[in-house]
Structure formats: structure tokens, C-alpha cells
Amino acid sequence: MDPRVEAYARLLVERCIDVRPGQQVLIRSTPLARPLIEEIGRLIAARGAYLILRLNWSMWPLDYGWAAEAPAELLGELPEIDRHACDHMDARMTIDAPENTREGADLPPERLALVKAAERVFFRRTMSDEIPWVGCQFPTQALAQDAGMTLPEFEDLLYRACLIDWDAEGDRMRRLAERFASAEQVRLAGPSTDLTIGVEGRTFAVDDGRNNMPGGEFFTSPLEDTAQGVIEFSEFPAVFQGHEFAGIRLEFRDGRVVDATSQSNEGVLVSILDRDEGARRIGELGIGCNPGIQRFMRNALFDEKIDGSAHVALGAGYPKVGGTNVSAVHWDIVKDLRRGGRIELDGAVVQEDGRWLI
Amino acid sequence: MIGSVGDQRVEEYAKLLVERCVDVQPGWQVVVSAEPLGRPLVDAIVRAIARRGAYALPRLRFSVPSEVEWLKEAPLELVEELPGIEKHGWDEADCLIVVIAHENARVGSDVPPERVSAMRRAVRPYQQRLLDGTMAWVGCQFPTQALAQEAGMTLRQFEEFLYGAVLVDWDALGAEMRRIAERFDAASTVRVVGDGTDLRFSLEGRQGKIDALGANMPGGEIFYSPIEDSAEGVIGYTEYPACYTGHAVEGVRLRFEAGTIVGASAEADEPFLLSILDSDEGARRLGEFGIGCNPGIQRHTRNTLFDEKIEGTVHFAVGFGFPDLGGTNTSAVHWDMVKDLRRGGRIELDGVVVQENGEWYL
Numbered sequence: 001m002d003p004r005v006e007a008y009a010r011l012l013v014e015r016c017i018d019v020r021p022g023q024q025v026l027i028r029s030t031p032l033a034r035p036l037i038e039e040i041g042r043l044i045a046a047r048g049a050y051l052i053l054r055l056n057w058s059m060w061p062l063d064y065g066w067a068a069e070a071p072a073e074l075l076g077e078l079p080e081i082d083r084h085a086c087d088h089m090d091a092r093m094t095i096d097a098p099e100n101t102r103e104g105a106d107l108p109p110e111r112l113a114l115v116k117a118a119e120r121v122f123f124r125r126t127m128s129d130e131i132p133w134v135g136c137q138f139p140t141q142a143l144a145q146d147a148g149m150t151l152p153e154f155e156d157l158l159y160r161a162c163l164i165d166w167d168a169e170g171d172r173m174r175r176l177a178e179r180f181a182s183a184e185q186v187r188l189a190g191p192s193t194d195l196t197i198g199v200e201g202r203t204f205a206v207d208d209g210r211n212n213m214p215g216g217e218f219f220t221s222p223l224e225d226t227a228q229g230v231i232e233f234s235e236f237p238a239v240f241q242g243h244e245f246a247g248i249r250l251e252f253r254d255g256r257v258v259d260a261t262s263q264s265n266e267g268v269l270v271s272i273l274d275r276d277e278g279a280r281r282i283g284e285l286g287i288g289c290n291p292g293i294q295r296f297m298r299n300a301l302f303d304e305k306i307d308g309s310a311h312v313a314l315g316a317g318y319p320k321v322g323g324t325n326v327s328a329v330h331w332d333i334v335k336d337l338r339r340g341g342r343i344e345l346d347g348a349v350v351q352e353d354g355r356w357l358i
Numbered sequence: 359m360i361g362s363v364g365d366q367r368v369e370e371y372a373k374l375l376v377e378r379c380v381d382v383q384p385g386w387q388v389v390v391s392a393e394p395l396g397r398p399l400v401d402a403i404v405r406a407i408a409r410r411g412a413y414a415l416p417r418l419r420f421s422v423p424s425e426v427e428w429l430k431e432a433p434l435e436l437v438e439e440l441p442g443i444e445k446h447g448w449d450e451a452d453c454l455i456v457v458i459a460h461e462n463a464r465v466g467s468d469v470p471p472e473r474v475s476a477m478r479r480a481v482r483p484y485q486q487r488l489l490d491g492t493m494a495w496v497g498c499q500f501p502t503q504a505l506a507q508e509a510g511m512t513l514r515q516f517e518e519f520l521y522g523a524v525l526v527d528w529d530a531l532g533a534e535m536r537r538i539a540e541r542f543d544a545a546s547t548v549r550v551v552g553d554g555t556d557l558r559f560s561l562e563g564r565q566g567k568i569d570a571l572g573a574n575m576p577g578g579e580i581f582y583s584p585i586e587d588s589a590e591g592v593i594g595y596t597e598y599p600a601c602y603t604g605h606a607v608e609g610v611r612l613r614f615e616a617g618t619i620v621g622a623s624a625e626a627d628e629p630f631l632l633s634i635l636d637s638d639e640g641a642r643r644l645g646e647f648g649i650g651c652n653p654g655i656q657r658h659t660r661n662t663l664f665d666e667k668i669e670g671t672v673h674f675a676v677g678f679g680f681p682d683l684g685g686t687n688t689s690a691v692h693w694d695m696v697k698d699l700r701r702g703g704r705i706e707l708d709g710v711v712v713q714e715n716g717e718w719y720l
Binding site: 038053070 | 385387389394397401404405407408409411412413414415416417418419420424425426427428429430431432433436441442443444446447450451
């Protein structure tokens with residue numbers, strides 16, 4: 001077996017979750033992640049904890065085949081057994097290992113909105129950090145293909161981004177995050193982009209390889225009614241639930257998207273924004289810092305950590321950093337700042353062309 | 359992917375399972391436990407459940423037993439007790455559909471038997487709901503290379519075999535089995551004679567059950583829980599190996615006195631046989647006597663679900679009996695061993711021959 005799989009499993013069990021005896025550790029994934037799941041199973045056993053495996057071709061608790069044909073009145077709420085599991089798991093790992101990243105794209109939008117609303121109960125205790133959790137991926141052909149790579153190339157990239165000295169990275173990011181936390185306003189500027197967002201009083205969290213693997217970002221939930229201006233995501237396409245959008249342009253007033261255009265799939269974009277009240281507000285502002293990630297991969301988990309990028313997420317905010325926005329949507333959209341972009345804190349430039357000046 | 363999408367038999371199979379075997383009702387929570395290779399059937403089952411207005415809770419597992427790597431290394435006290443989340447699932451599910459689709463029939467055979475037993479002990483109290491009828495359930499198989507190989511067939515042959523055994527006229531077969539069961543219900547002593555075999559036991563006061571569109575797919579057996587202390591004599595499983603948890607034990611021979619196995623031997627893998635018989639008190643007594651009646655199954659395939667229904671065979675399970683059939687034997691074990699009676703075997707009821715060489719005289 002690839003020795004990196006064992007190191008990866010160790011990182012997830014020991015650093016990200018720090019599994020404790022007797023815990024019920026819920027893992028959701030697909031069968032494609034088998035080598036990693038088996039290794040994790042061994043490590044969880046050695047730590048004297050339970051493995052609650054939720055394996056399906058769709059990501060538990062969703063099943064797109066079921067959702068396509070079940071009566072609409074059943075879609076909006078998880079079955080009681082699954083709700084109970086969400087409420088009683090002591091830790092959770094999400095291991096994305098898709099065989100096709102477009103899965104679910106054929107589900108009618110109104111059905112998708114219902115099942116996504118039902119899924120919220122699964123995220124409730126992790127969005128608030130009530131329990132330890134991690135989201136990660138296992139290399140599959142589908143992820144490699146989206147990234148424009150062969151599987152071995154993608155494996156190399158994934159392990160390079162994950163198997164690093166997280167303590168050292170954490171120190172570096174905490175130093176940057178402290179500067180952001182002491183500012184009142186963040187400005188993202190660049191070609192066709194000029195967006196200001198208030199962050200006063202909000203906490204900046206550093207992902208030093210705990211809740212996401214790879215980690216490598218620091219982020220906050222900005223003040224919900226402060227975003228003003230325009231941001232254009234012209235460098236990379238945005239991807240959400242199997243849909244791809246080129247050249248999204250969002251205009252904000254008092255925190256809300258008041259105008260949204262896209263060169264492709266604009267109708268879908270608008271339907272996502274209209275899914276609920278919170279979907280038009282920013283739930284997260286994040287700064288990508290992972291030196292192992294330099295290129296766009298059509299993969300939110302990695303792309304939001306590109307060194308020299310920033311991302312905003314439409315939808316749900318994180319209560320642990322002060323966020324109050326509620327939504328069934330949480331859609332990270334990544335903006336490359338490495339060519340002509342800059343970040344200002346209260347008027348002072350702190351990053352230019354992706355390079356830190358602090 | 360095998361069992362190519364669009365194979366109409368898969369749709370038919372799924373409908374039979376969901377609509378006739380367990381008859382899913384609106385609002386039910388239906389757990390669908392399956393191995394990944396069962397995917398075409400699982401997809402069809404999940405959709406059939408959706409169309410009945412019920413929740414499908416698919417649970418894939420890499421093998422049976424599941425999570426083998428965890429099972430091998432976890433502290434025994436954890437293996438012996440289900441986690442709360444899984445207990446809750448067992449308590450609350452309305453229905454369970456199990457799809458066996460092995461990728462390798464030997465997976466799990468390297469787990470120490472005491473760990474497999476511990477795991478079975480953990481789940482047994484919860485499986486009571488399957489036995490007492492408060493949770494509808496059905497177990498079935500989906501054709502895979504491993505199951506075909508185990509049966510000595512190509513995948514295509516095994517597909518024909520499997521669908522031939524499950525897509526039968528269940529109403530007609532059910533009526534025929536009921537007719538046979540009535541005779542056994544009325545009898546007290548059963549004697550099974552065959553190669554290396556002369557075993558008597560009592561069914562006095564016990565009622566049989568026929569399996570047609572019941573908990574097993576394919577069905578096609580009549581079964582009883584015999585009077586626990588009645589078995590006397592010997593049985594030699596000379597025709598087929600006795601298959602259990604990845605083991606195929608050749609030439610099992612069991613001698614009974616007053617219902618208990620007092621002598622046990624095997625031509626190969628004898629320590630495994632003995633370790634199972636010693637796993638608890640009830641493992642040395644009979645929990646089931648069954649009669650195979652499925653005309654679509656004529657050959658042994660090292661696949662108990664099918665083998666126990668071979669027309670012209672009987673099977674005895676060591677281990678737990680069925681409370682709903684009056685059985686009182688408790689055990690974590692239930693190991694069905696199949697005896698072919700088609701060449702020189704016979705069944706007598708109270709001294710009257712009712713079956714000889716696999717042919718009924720009723």
C-alpha cells in the first residue's frame with residue numbers, strides 16, 4: 001500500500017479529530033476511499049473507539065436516486081434514525097471520494113433545495129464546533145479529471161498539500177490572522193473588483209490542518225450587513241453541486257447581493273441565491289495560504305487554500321467566529337489575487353499580487 | 359459493472375423484494391445493507407422504496423462481517439457491545455433489506471472466531487426484532503464474480519442460476535410447500551436416513567413455516583425448530599462442505615444424544631468446527647430442521663442461501679432456534695448444514711417413508 005495513505009490516516013485520526021476512547025466516530029464516504037477507510041478503521045480501533053461507517057455512492061445522509069423519486073413531503077426532513085445519528089455522533093469525518101463530481105446535477109432544483117435543507121441537521125453540530133470534525137478527500141479519477149491531472153499527479157498534489165508541518169504553518173497563519181483580526185475593514189481590490197467588508201469584532205480562525213485536510217486558510221464570518229461593492233470571479237470558474245459558472249460577478253449593497261451575473265448558468269446562479277434568505281449574504285471570508293496548492297483544481301477544498309487567493313462563501317456563516325447568517329447554502333467562490341490583486345486592511349495594503357507585505 | 363444496467367431482471371428482482379417480500383409501507387424507515395458490488399440492485403431497491411413513499415437508508419459495507427480492519431483490532435469490550443447509534447437504528451428501523459454481493463467469499467475468514475462470535479453476541483439481542491416479526495426483513499444476493507466462482511460457474515451462468523431461483527411462480531410453489539408442511543405438522547417423529555446418516559428427532563407440537571416471498575430470497579424451504587432435547591443418532595455431511603463465515607468445512611460428522619452434539623469431526627478445518635460448537639451452550643443443539651423445495655435450485659454452490667433450498671435436500675442448523683416456531687434454543691450461532699437425499703436418502707414421518715431419493719410420496 002502507498003505509505004502516504006497510512007500517514008494521511010494518522011493525521012486525520014490523531015491531529016484532526018484526536019479520537020478518544022469510547023467515541024462514536026461517524027465516517028461518511030464512498031466505496032472508492034476504501035484503502036484510507038480501512039487504515040482509519042485500524043487506528044480508531046487502536047484508540048478504543050467505535051467506527052460508525054456511513055458508506056454510499058451519494059454522500060450520506062443524501063441519496064440522489066431516492067431523492068429523485070420519493071414523495072416531495074419526505075424530502076425535507078431526514079429519517080429519524082439518521083437525525084439521531086447526527087445528534088449523537090461524537091466526531092465526524094467526511095471523506096469525499098466521488099466517482100463523478102457531477103452527481104446530483106440532474107436532480108430538479110426544488111428537490112435539491114429540499115434535501116439540502118434536510119441535510120442541515122448533519123452540519124449543525126460541526127458548524128458550531130460542538131464536536132470535532134474534518135472534511136477531506138481521497139484521490140479518485142473524478143477529482144483528478146476535474147483538476148486536469150492524471151490520478152498519480154493528483155495523488156502527489158493531494159499528499160503534498162496534506163502531509164506538511166502543520167505546526168509551523170499554523171504559526172505563520174496565526175501571525176497573519178492577528179493583523180486581520182485587529183482591523184475593522186477588509187478590502188479586496190483588483191481588475192473589475194472592489195469589495196469592502198466589515199470584520200470588526202469578529203474572530204479569525206486558522207485552519208492549521210484540523211477541520212479541513214488540507215488546511216491552509218484563515219477565515220472569518222464578516223459582519224453580515226457590511227459588504228459593499230463588486231467582486232468578479234474572472235480567473236477561475238465557480239463550481240457548486242455539479243454546476244459550473246464562468247465569470248460570476250456579484251454586486252453587494254449593505255451585505256446583500258443585489259445584482260448577480262454569470263457568463264454561464266446564470267439561471268442556476270440566481271436560483272441558488274434565491275434558495276433562502278441567507279443565500280444572498282456572505283457567510284465566510286477566507287484567505288488561502290497553502291504553499292502546496294498553486295493551481296486551480298475545480299475542487300473547493302483545495303482551491304480555497306491556493307496560496308495568494310481569497311474566497312467568499314455565500315450562505316451559512318460559522319457561529320464560532322461570530323457569524324449569524326443562516327442558510328442551507330454554503331458556497332465558497334475563489335478569487336485569484338496573484339495577478340493585479342491586493343488586500344487592504346483599513347486602507348493599508350497587506351498583500352499585493354498574492355505576496356504578503358506583512 | 360456487472361449485472362448491466364438495463365437488465366430487466368434486476369428491476370423485477372427489486373420489485374419482488376420491496377413490494378412482495380417485505381411489502382414496504384409509506385413512511386417506513388428501510389435500512390438497505392449491501393456490499394458495493396450490489397449497486398445495480400441497490401439502486402433499483404432504493405428507487406422502489408421511494409415510489410412506496412418510504413425512507414431508504416442505504417448502508418454499504420465492504421464485507422460481511424463489516425469493518426473487518428476495525429473488528430480485528432478494537433478492544434473486545436467494544437466489539438461485544440454495539441455503539442448507541444447502531445442500537446438506535448436496530449430499535450427504530452421498520453424494515454431491513456440485506457443484499458449480499460461478495461467480492462471475495464473469503465473476506466472475513468482471517469478474523470479470529472472469538473471476535474466474530476463477540477460481534478454476533480453484540481447484535482443478537484437487536485436481531486430479535488427480525489425473529490419476532492416486529493421488523494420486516496429479507497436477505498438476498500446479487501450476482502458477483504466471487505459468488506459465481508464459489509459456485510463453480512461463470513458470472514453469466516450464475517446470473518441465470520440466481521434469477522432462475524428467485525424469479526419463480528411463488529404463489530404456486532407456496533401452495534405446494536403448504537401441502538407438504540401440513541404432513542410434517544401432523545407428525546411427531548422425523549427420521550432422516552442417508553449416506554453416513556441416521557438421525558431421529560421430534561417435531562411434536564411444533565408448527566413449520568414455509569418460505570415463499572419471506573425473509574429469504576430465494577425462498578423455497580419448509581422449516582421447523584425441532585424439540586431441543588430430542589435429536590438422537592448421526593448425520594454425515596458427505597456430499598457437500600458445511601459453509602459458514604468464509605469457511606467451507608468438508609466431511610462434517612455429528613453425533614447427537616438427547617439433543618446435544620456429543621461427537622463432532624470433520625475431514626478438514628476441524629478446529630474451526632469445534633470452535634464454533636464451543637462458542638456457547640446452545641451451539642451444540644439444533645435450532646432448525648429445514649427441507650429444500652426450490653425447483654430452480656438443483657446444484658450445490660457453497661452458498662447457504664441457495665443450498666438450503668436445493669430440491670431434495672434437508673438441512674439442520676446448529677445454534678439458535680426460532681421462537682415464533684416454538685424454538686427455545688439460544689445461541690449466537692446459526693449454522694445451516696445441507697444434506698443431499700437425492701441418492702439413496704429418505705425421510706420417514708412416524709415410520710412412514712414420505713420422501714425417497716428426493717421424490718415425495720405424499
